[in-house]
Amino acid sequence: MEKLKTVLITGASKGIGKACAIEFAKLGYNIVINYNTSEQPALELKNELEKKYKIKTLTIQCNVGVEQDVISMVNQAINTFNSIDILINNAGICYDEPFEEKTVEHFMNTIQTNLLGTFLVSKYVSKNMLNNHFGKIINISSTSGLSEFSPFSMDYNASKAGIISLTHDLAIQLQPYINVNAIAPGWIDTEMNKDLSTDFLNNEKEKTLVKYIAKPEEVAKLAIFLSSDDARYLNSEVITLDGGR
Ligand code: NDP
Numbered sequence: 001m002e003k004l005k006t007v008l009i010t011g012a013s014k015g016i017g018k019a020c021a022i023e024f025a026k027l028g029y030n031i032v033i034n035y036n037t038s039e040q041p042a043l044e045l046k047n048e049l050e051k052k053y054k055i056k057t058l059t060i061q062c063n064v065g066v067e068q069d070v071i072s073m074v075n076q077a078i079n080t081f082n083s084i085d086i087l088i089n090n091a092g093i094c095y096d097e098p099f100e101e102k103t104v105e106h107f108m109n110t111i112q113t114n115l116l117g118t119f120l121v122s123k124y125v126s127k128n129m130l131n132n133h134f135g136k137i138i139n140i141s142s143t144s145g146l147s148e149f150s151p152f153s154m155d156y157n158a159s160k161a162g163i164i165s166l167t168h169d170l171a172i173q174l175q176p177y178i179n180v181n182a183i184a185p186g187w188i189d190t191e192m193n194k195d196l197s198t199d200f201l202n203n204e205k206e207k208t209l210v211k212y213i214a215k216p217e218e219v220a221k222l223a224i225f226l227s228s229d230d231a232r233y234l235n236s237e238v239i240t241l242d243g244g245r
Contacts, residue, residue: 006030007227008074010064011091012119013038015190016140019216020044020088020223025053027224032084033059033079034091056081064091066108066118074124075082083132087125087229089118089163090140094192095157107155107160107203114159118166126174135178136227138171139163140219143186143242160184164238171236179235187213208243 007024011017013035021031035042042059049057058080062073077084092114095106118139129135145160164182171180187204205213222241225231
């Protein structure tokens with residue numbers, strides 16, 4: 001019988017990370033639900049997944065930008081499930097503010113969480129993947145890391161461009177048994193965009209060819225495909241998921 005696979009999802013307490021947890025739960029995976037500040041939503045998700053899908057889960061508080069936190073999280077996950085087969089580097093933050101108001105603190109927080117966090121979790125999880133000769137790493141970047149976006153989120157955009165660069169380098173470094181790919185979503189309906197005006201979002205919606213803003217499940221379903229055996233030949237790739245803007 002094939003061993004049950006384990007997926008570690010960073011920032012799984014809400015939004016895209018939560019949707020990934022639900023989609024992987026439907027397939028019977030063990031799930032490590034990482035969160036930073038949202039303990040209650042993470043615990044509620046754990047209960048929901050265990051009850052509905054009869055799977056094993058582990059919730060771990062960890063700031064992905066802090067090395068010691070990441071080492072503890074990865075050790076705890078491996079002690080519980082023996083291996084981490086799939087890693088979704090999803091945790092992210094964004095400050096939407098004018099250039100003149102951008103501070104070193106906001107800039108560094110963004111780079112630390114989004115870019116350094118992706119590096120740190122990949123570094124410690126990939127040790128286990130290398131030992132097992134198996135692994136899939138999926139980094140959640142953004143279309144804002146691929147082309148011009150908004151100067152209001154220039155720190156975020158730079159972090160997402162950095163994640164694309166990391167994706168290619170990790171794919172080379174971790175060959176041949178570990179696939180590393182990135183998803184670059186356009187607008188997705190999550191809390192991250194809760195402060196944007198309806199007018200703005202309607203305008204963005206009209207710029208897509210499909211005339212809607214995607215639900216987080218659509219990102220999760222692509223992550224499922226990228227982590228499947230059918231996607232073995234897909235490596236070091238950045239897949240845009242933006243309704244054809
Ligand atoms: P949400 O704001 O809904 O969720 C963000 C998640 O990241 C939360 O679970 C949060 O956990 C977690 N997180 C934040 N900081 C840390 C940290 N330091 N350590 C661990 N976890 C952390 O955002 P989305 O679901 O929209 O975004 C998920 C990813 O998708 C992000 O990387 C984002 O940049 C990317 N993305 C989103 C798009 C969108 O339109 N929504 C478009 C393109 C990319 P907690 O609440 O516990 O702090």
